[in-house]
Amino acid sequence: MRRAVLAALASLLLSGTGAGDPGGYRLIESAAASVNGEVIFLSDVVREACFYRCGMAPGQAAREMTLSRAREKLIADVLVLQEQRKLGLGGADNAALADAVAKAAARKAKCPSPCAAALSDAEIRDFLHRRIVVRDFLEKRVAVFIEVNDEEVRREIVSRTRAGAVPEDLQEEKVRKDLFEEKVASGVQIWFARAASKSRIVLSPLEEP
Numbered sequence: 001m002r003r004a005v006l007a008a009l010a011s012l013l014l015s016g017t018g019a020g021d022p023g024g025y026r027l028i029e030s031a032a033a034s035v036n037g038e039v040i041f042l043s044d045v046v047r048e049a050c051f052y053r054c055g056m057a058p059g060q061a062a063r064e065m066t067l068s069r070a071r072e073k074l075i076a077d078v079l080v081l082q083e084q085r086k087l088g089l090g091g092a093d094n095a096a097l098a099d100a101v102a103k104a105a106a107r108k109a110k111c112p113s114p115c116a117a118a119l120s121d122a123e124i125r126d127f128l129h130r131r132i133v134v135r136d137f138l139e140k141r142v143a144v145f146i147e148v149n150d151e152e153v154r155r156e157i158v159s160r161t162r163a164g165a166v167p168e169d170l171q172e173e174k175v176r177k178d179l180f181e182e183k184v185a186s187g188v189q190i191w192f193a194r195a196a197s198k199s200r201i202v203l204s205p206l207e208e209p
Contacts, residue, residue: 029041029042029043030042030204031204032044032045032067032071032074032203032204032206033071033074033075033201033202033203033204034200034201034202035075035078035079035082035199035200035201036082036199036200036201037200038078038082040071040074040075040078042206044074045067045070045071045074045206046067046070046115047115047118047119047123047127048065048070048071048073048074048127049065049066049067049069049070049115050113050115050116050118050119051119051124051127052065052070052073053065053111053113053115054107054108054111054113054115054116054119055107055111056104056107056108056124056127056128057127057131058096058100058103058128058131058132058135062107062111066208067206067207067208067209068206068208071203071206075196075201076134076192077130077131077134079192079195079196079199080133080134080137080138080195081130081133081134083137083195084133084134084137089136089137089140091129091133092128092129092132092133092136093132093136096132097125097128097129097132100128100131100132101124101125101128104124104128105121105124108124138188138191141191142184142187142188142191143184143187145187146180146183146184146187148176148179148180148183152179153172153175153176153179156175156178156179157170157172157175160175
């Protein structure tokens, strides 16, 4: 099955050019992965890494990202978007998107990486729209069901006190927030594991620069 899918992808990515090229074909684009038949191209992965390198993801600082990690994040987003379309759950908030676009434009202008120059306004907007939709979906399907009770907070404060935590980390509001975020992160991982187990994900060889 894996070979059949890869062969099908190859047929989509090659175009006949005649006898001037080896085998009569030229490579138009390389596939990096396929998620339930939806192809992720190598150019998509390279661009994704650049978005994170320039700090364009809402609420996240700039950071280096390998192509392998960028592909993982793209696959995760595709899984969410496929489920979001299937369930017919909303889209991105226009005000949040406009704010994210404005901030991304400023970050692009300051990004020291040469890759930033190749990012178009449309590509940046599409990326931000996707990230906001994914965040919204996970909030509705995971975070909304997460609860942190008073007993959990109390035990965590006791644990942190014994470990010699600073006063700021012992405040009830801070402890509750930290526990909530930990539970959400765990819940999101579980959601992705289940989604991936029910999906057909095919990875192509990927060379890091």
